[in-house]
Amino acid sequence: MSMIVRRLSRAATAGLVAAAALTAAAHSAEAADTLGSAAAGQGRYFGTAVAASHLGETDYAATLDREFSSVTPENEMKWDATEPSRGSFTFTSADRIVDHAQSQGMDVRGHTLVWHSQLPSWVSPLGASDLRTAMNAHINGLMGHYKGEIHSWDVVNEAFQDGGSGARRSSPFQDKLGDGFIEEAFRTARAADPAAKLCYNDYNTDGVNAKSNAVYNMVKDFKSRGVPIDCVGFQSHFNSNSPVPSDYRQNLQRFADLGVDVQITELDIEGSGSAQAADYTKVVEACLAVSRCTGMTVWGVTDKYSWRSGGTPLLFDGDYNEKPAYDAVLSALGGAGDPGDPGDPGDGASCTATYTRTADWSSGYNGQVTITAGAEPISSWTATVTLPAQQSVSSLWNGTPTWSGNVMTVRPSWNGTLAAGASTSFGFTAAKNGSDAAPAVGSCTAS
Numbered sequence: 001m002s003m004i005v006r007r008l009s010r011a012a013t014a015g016l017v018a019a020a021a022l023t024a025a026a027h028s029a030e031a032a033d034t035l036g037s038a039a040a041g042q043g044r045y046f047g048t049a050v051a052a053s054h055l056g057e058t059d060y061a062a063t064l065d066r067e068f069s070s071v072t073p074e075n076e077m078k079w080d081a082t083e084p085s086r087g088s089f090t091f092t093s094a095d096r097i098v099d100h101a102q103s104q105g106m107d108v109r110g111h112t113l114v115w116h117s118q119l120p121s122w123v124s125p126l127g128a129s130d131l132r133t134a135m136n137a138h139i140n141g142l143m144g145h146y147k148g149e150i151h152s153w154d155v156v157n158e159a160f161q162d163g164g165s166g167a168r169r170s171s172p173f174q175d176k177l178g179d180g181f182i183e184e185a186f187r188t189a190r191a192a193d194p195a196a197k198l199c200y201n202d203y204n205t206d207g208v209n210a211k212s213n214a215v216y217n218m219v220k221d222f223k224s225r226g227v228p229i230d231c232v233g234f235q236s237h238f239n240s241n242s243p244v245p246s247d248y249r250q251n252l253q254r255f256a257d258l259g260v261d262v263q264i265t266e267l268d269i270e271g272s273g274s275a276q277a278a279d280y281t282k283v284v285e286a287c288l289a290v291s292r293c294t295g296m297t298v299w300g301v302t303d304k305y306s307w308r309s310g311g312t313p314l315l316f317d318g319d320y321n322e323k324p325a326y327d328a329v330l331s332a333l334g335g336a337g338d339p340g341d342p343g344d345p346g347d348g349a350s351c352t353a354t355y356t357r358t359a360d361w362s363s364g365y366n367g368q369v370t371i372t373a374g375a376e377p378i379s380s381w382t383a384t385v386t387l388p389a390q391q392s393v394s395s396l397w398n399g400t401p402t403w404s405g406n407v408m409t410v411r412p413s414w415n416g417t418l419a420a421g422a423s424t425s426f427g428f429t430a431a432k433n434g435s436d437a438a439p440a441v442g443s444c445t446a447s
């Protein structure tokens with residue numbers, strides 16, 4: 001009985017807060033685009049994984065609320081979190097996320113109903129018939145609680161093995177119930193919440209390979225036999241060992257051609273700077289090129305809370321600054337950046353460099369190069385200084401030099417970020433070696 005009351009009140013609350021969020025969005029039409037608004041312009045959602053434990057952190061919540069139009073609970077809807085002992089459901093943490101999302105007018109992806117990992121210890125020892133009953137009861141309990149509130153559910157997660165075989169992964173479900181457990185889970189899920197899109201979700205299926213072929217064949221079989229499946233999730237966890245596949249778009253398209261939506265469900269790409277940005281661009285462009293690619297979710301708001309935090313794989317750094325990858329995604333989504341925000345699409349970042357000699361003695365001198373930002377703030381600069389051939393530099397401060405012959409290219413050490421019109425400088429000591437000529441300061445470029 002208490003579950004029914006909770007369900008009704010969840011649905012009633014959702015309607016009210018969604019209306020409030022729409023009003024708020026209408027008032028901010030003049031602002032720069034965000035990931036969510038730019039994606040909406042392309043008919044897509046742009047989501048993130050969220051942890052309930054971080055929602056109380058002001059910058060985390062502000063970034064989440066400003067940028068994203070969909071959330072996926074990172075761990076809070078998993079079996080160990082929601083049914084730690086048989087028949088006893090706990091939704092406190094998941095409810096916090098769903099309530100927060102609804103207060104912001106965001107969609108919620110449900111993750112995940114049936115998965116071999118993060119299973120509470122009571123599940124594995126069950127015999128086949130008991131396990132089937134427990135699996136269906138888990139689906140009904142979780143989906144029933146959120147009935148009508150979940151955009152898409154990852155019904156079954158990661159049921160196929162890595163590697164060349166295309167075989168099913170060993171798990172209590174596979175080992176005791178056989179291949180049919182996936183179909184059964186989808187049928188149970190459809191009955192539990194007919195409004196939710198039902199997805200199969202996996203990793204290393206992003207390009208055409210043996211594993212994605214196996215998933216493809218399963219989806220094709222489901223479609224031909226009327227097993228209810230609406231979408232396939234491509235996790236898209238990328239790094240140097242597992243780069244964005246060159247046939248990513250083609251793979252998304254072939255699944256879409258089976259008559260299912262495709263979603264990028266757990267996107268993260270280890271790396272930094274322009275290389276990471278370029279990889280993110282490829283992923284966004286691939287999704288936009290496939291009309292049934294309905295949205296993208298990155299696997300976290302900030303690098304500092306990523307499951308791969310050492311690889312800095314996300315769009316915001318640990319201080320919630322927008323990374324080059326953020327600007328690239330926004331740009332690929334067709335969004336306009338904030339003109340005052342360095343690196344944003346359409347940005348006019350610029351700088352100038354001027355030279356003065358600040359000390360002089362018979363065998364050497366100290367030079368100083370002052371970098372001044374143009375009409376917009378900048379987050380980095382690069383200046384070139386060409387020395388007379390005889391001279392050599394013995395030390396340099398407040399900058400990081402690289403050399404090509406007698407041309408010194410200097411980038412910031414700590415002093416890359418400058419407000420519009422603001423200045424910083426780097427200095428160096430040079431040996432004259434018989435030439436007292438001044439060095440030539442060349443171009444200054446900024447981003």
Ligand code: 9MR
Nearest residue numbers: 074075111117118157203235266299307
């Ligand atoms: O990001 C999740 C991390 O916090 C958990 O410790 C981990 C436990 O298995 O699961 C991570 O999320 C996984 C997701 O649920 C399924 N695909 C792979 C994700 C990264 O491991």
